[in-house]
Amino acid sequence: MQKLRLNEKQLTSRCRIEDLNFESTSDLGPLKGIIGQERAVNALAFGLKMKKKGYNIYIAGLSGTGRSSYSHSITEKLAEEMEIPNDWIYVYNFKNPDRPKALCMEAGLGLQFKKDMEWLVEQLLKEIPLTFTSSDYETKKSELYREFSQKNQVIIAELNKIAEKYQFTFKESEGGLVPIPLLDGRPMKQEEYSHLPISEVEKIREASNQLAIETMDTLNKVKDLEEEYSIKLTKLDEEVGYNVVNYYITKLIQRYGHRKSIVEYINHLEQDIVENLEHFNDKKEDNQVEQLLMMQVQKDDKFLNRYGVNLFIDNSDLDQAPIINESNPTLYNLIGTIEYKNEMGILKTDFMQIKPGALHAANGGFLILNAREVLSQPYGWETLKRALKTGEINIESLNKQMGYVVTSTLKPEAIPLETKVILIGDSEIYHGLYHIDEDFRKLFKIMADFDVEMTKDDENILKMARFIASHCEKEGLKHFHKEAVARVIEYSSRLADHQEKLSSLFNKIVEILYEADAWAEMDGQPLILKKHVEKAIQQKIHRNSKYEEKLNEMFKDGTLLMDVEGEKVGQINGLVVMGTGEYSFGKPSRITVNTYQGKSGIINIEREVKKSGSIHDKGVLILSGYLGSQYAQKNPLSLSVSISFEQNYSMIDGDSASSTELYAILSSIAEVPIKQSIAVTGSINQKGEIQPIGGVNEKIEGFYDVCKHNGLTGDQGVIIPKQNVKNLMLKEEVVEAVKNKQFHIYAIGGVEEGIEILTGIPMGEKDEGGQYPEGTLNYLINKKLENLSKNNKKEK
Numbered sequence: 001m002q003k004l005r006l007n008e009k010q011l012t013s014r015c016r017i018e019d020l021n022f023e024s025t026s027d028l029g030p031l032k033g034i035i036g037q038e039r040a041v042n043a044l045a046f047g048l049k050m051k052k053k054g055y056n057i058y059i060a061g062l063s064g065t066g067r068s069s070y071s072h073s074i075t076e077k078l079a080e081e082m083e084i085p086n087d088w089i090y091v092y093n094f095k096n097p098d099r100p101k102a103l104c105m106e107a108g109l110g111l112q113f114k115k116d117m118e119w120l121v122e123q124l125l126k127e128i129p130l131t132f133t134s135s136d137y138e139t140k141k142s143e144l145y146r147e148f149s150q151k152n153q154v155i156i157a158e159l160n161k162i163a164e165k166y167q168f169t170f171k172e173s174e175g176g177l178v179p180i181p182l183l184d185g186r187p188m189k190q191e192e193y194s195h196l197p198i199s200e201v202e203k204i205r206e207a208s209n210q211l212a213i214e215t216m217d218t219l220n221k222v223k224d225l226e227e228e229y230s231i232k233l234t235k236l237d238e239e240v241g242y243n244v245v246n247y248y249i250t251k252l253i254q255r256y257g258h259r260k261s262i263v264e265y266i267n268h269l270e271q272d273i274v275e276n277l278e279h280f281n282d283k284k285e286d287n288q289v290e291q292l293l294m295m296q297v298q299k300d301d302k303f304l305n306r307y308g309v310n311l312f313i314d315n316s317d318l319d320q321a322p323i324i325n326e327s328n329p330t331l332y333n334l335i336g337t338i339e340y341k342n343e344m345g346i347l348k349t350d351f352m353q354i355k356p357g358a359l360h361a362a363n364g365g366f367l368i369l370n371a372r373e374v375l376s377q378p379y380g381w382e383t384l385k386r387a388l389k390t391g392e393i394n395i396e397s398l399n400k401q402m403g404y405v406v407t408s409t410l411k412p413e414a415i416p417l418e419t420k421v422i423l424i425g426d427s428e429i430y431h432g433l434y435h436i437d438e439d440f441r442k443l444f445k446i447m448a449d450f451d452v453e454m455t456k457d458d459e460n461i462l463k464m465a466r467f468i469a470s471h472c473e474k475e476g477l478k479h480f481h482k483e484a485v486a487r488v489i490e491y492s493s494r495l496a497d498h499q500e501k502l503s504s505l506f507n508k509i510v511e512i513l514y515e516a517d518a519w520a521e522m523d524g525q526p527l528i529l530k531k532h533v534e535k536a537i538q539q540k541i542h543r544n545s546k547y548e549e550k551l552n553e554m555f556k557d558g559t560l561l562m563d564v565e566g567e568k569v570g571q572i573n574g575l576v577v578m579g580t581g582e583y584s585f586g587k588p589s590r591i592t593v594n595t596y597q598g599k600s601g602i603i604n605i606e607r608e609v610k611k612s613g614s615i616h617d618k619g620v621l622i623l624s625g626y627l628g629s630q631y632a633q634k635n636p637l638s639l640s641v642s643i644s645f646e647q648n649y650s651m652i653d654g655d656s657a658s659s660t661e662l663y664a665i666l667s668s669i670a671e672v673p674i675k676q677s678i679a680v681t682g683s684i685n686q687k688g689e690i691q692p693i694g695g696v697n698e699k700i701e702g703f704y705d706v707c708k709h710n711g712l713t714g715d716q717g718v719i720i721p722k723q724n725v726k727n728l729m730l731k732e733e734v735v736e737a738v739k740n741k742q743f744h745i746y747a748i749g750g751v752e753e754g755i756e757i758l759t760g761i762p763m764g765e766k767d768e769g770g771q772y773p774e775g776t777l778n779y780l781i782n783k784k785l786e787n788l789s790k791n792n793k794k795e796k
Helices: 038-049 067-081 109-131 135-164 190-194 198-214 216-256 260-275 290-307 331-335 371-376 380-390 427-436 438-443 458-475 482-496 506-523 530-544 546-557 614-631 658-670 696-710 722-727 732-739 751-759 777-795
Strands: 057-060 087-091 101-105 168-173 176-183 310-313 323-326 341-343 346-348 366-370 420-425 446-449 453-455 501-503 567-569 571-579 584-597 601-604 639-645 673-675 678-680 717-721 744-748
Touching: 038 057, 038 067, 038 446, 057 067, 057 427, 067 323, 067 366, 067 420, 087 109, 101 109, 101 260, 109 216, 109 290, 109 310, 135 168, 135 176, 135 198, 135 216, 168 198, 176 198, 176 216, 198 216, 216 260, 260 290, 331 380, 366 371, 371 380, 371 420, 371 427, 380 438, 427 438, 458 482, 458 501, 458 506, 482 501, 482 506, 482 530, 506 530, 546 584, 546 696, 567 571, 571 658, 571 696, 584 658, 584 696, 601 614, 614 658, 614 777, 639 658, 658 673, 658 678, 658 751, 658 777, 673 751, 678 751, 696 717, 696 722, 696 732, 717 722, 717 751, 722 744, 744 751
Parallel strands: 057 420, 057 446, 323 366, 366 420, 571 678, 601 639, 678 717, 717 744
Antiparallel strands: 087 101, 087 310, 168 176, 341 346, 453 501, 567 673, 571 584, 584 639
């Protein structure tokens, strides 16, 4: 079967040093963009430029493919071309205090407006008290009082004229005009009144009642006059205060008059200040006690908070549109929160305690989120969707839902949302959301899929070299000699498990760059050479290969039974891949088959003990289909087959051992021994065609290591599907062993090729008479099956 044996050139894909037109990476310019992700790059660029609603972006791909770093770099370029977004402030709502108003203005004006408002309050606190103690104000106030006093005296005279008829007179007191009885033409004293006989008191009371009835209208004139005086005095205060306030308000309108919403707020502000001038006037005529004075001051300070400005979003320091990468997308981190203060055990708040979230900070720019992180946060995903659907950011509090006692709460005015959201996750999350969440399909219409591999052509090889050069410059690494670059490129192909591909898992490549630099530093070399890259690769394997070495020791000392020489009936060496997280490796596993008379068909022992996965079970059922198609066209199979992975105590899944199991079955039926020096991998279909599998490099190297520990004989080797030849990127040691004919690798396409390599006997095809030639495997199998069928009929 020489034609099926691979030569050493087919076992790997070397990077041609002579094709690298540089001596070291110091001769190369930096990499621009990203390597081998044209589809994802085009999708991302299109999605970022689309301004329509719903064209947010989901970036799919494995971690390490450059999805995060590239998404940030491309948004950086776009952000430089975009306008700097507006500032946002929250201010007091004079009409509805529980609904703070959101105002926007050009970047930088928010901070200026806050300073202007602080200056306004500061100036009013100085000037209003001065104005109300000025001689001009006192003159106007005295004139009003004089006018009031004159009119009041006329009314009092009128009242006293009526009162004389009832022997009364009116006297002013703190409670107003009070009728006092007369005694000998003078007001009666309290002592005199108390000594009067009851009859006189009754007469005075009756006269008082009559007087009250007759003077009712006149007394109402006094009240009307007092009310008129109070109105005029209030109007005077408002006029005086307005003249002071309007001067500063006019300045504000001149500066911010181009914004209608700000002008509206300033007008409401002016009206509120004029209506509450007493809070700016430091005269406390009614408060004599120091403690009461202090309480009044605190009250006024709290009242004046309404004229503050909550600088919610300040973009004054930005020189481009914002790019926010929120690593902890909780509800409050996304949409902001309302903070509370504890006052006497009660939680209270005001508009100054409203804090922004990532959506606010990214408004007018880009928000980058990790999909898994968003989905894992309570309310996070639903909140994000709601904001994108409504096109506005509503700050919502969960305090009541959480059971907190809150006596004051706010519902801030929503802020319009104009940001591009970029979700970064894997393909599984994307497909899951796409199928179960209708909103996701509407909101994330662009999917940029980052591949794990790229074509290995001259252009991408050069880009990979530039990638290495860029990383050396960026991270301060030593530069790589071109032979070292070639070794990195070969390592990249090994990561991709393909001779014509390069891996896009740049994080794994970067690890080798760092470690090779460390070995070159320890070696005292100015450049990183091929041997340093090789050492970095080998040391990385060594750090993670403890489990593999333990298994090889067990093969060597006979704890794990494995024959790599001789021949056995119904016994074959299969190959499996095992992993310990960072590192995966292959190991051989003995598979044994027993066939005997019966009708049970194929018994998968692993399945019977629930150690077999669904894919492996499918592979075993395919074997039944193949055997039935080949050997049960005339008579039913009177055969029972038991299959077992010996010394296996963990779950078996995958169908890569299905061809291996078939060879062992055919060997057991025909009673033909199989070479134990050859291990097998490959799945099979019902037509007997061998299908490709994964992990081919690890499987070959795993069997090679066991053979090496037991001593290479020159007969040992591995059978693989021919479709997997392009995936071969074997380590140098195996390539050399094949070159020296100490180890062999066969690539096959069908069962007949594999069984001939393993047994030395051809499968055999039917002749014109419908019979298999003697000496072929099919002849021996049919003869055995006929005997079993006859025995079965005799038993019946």
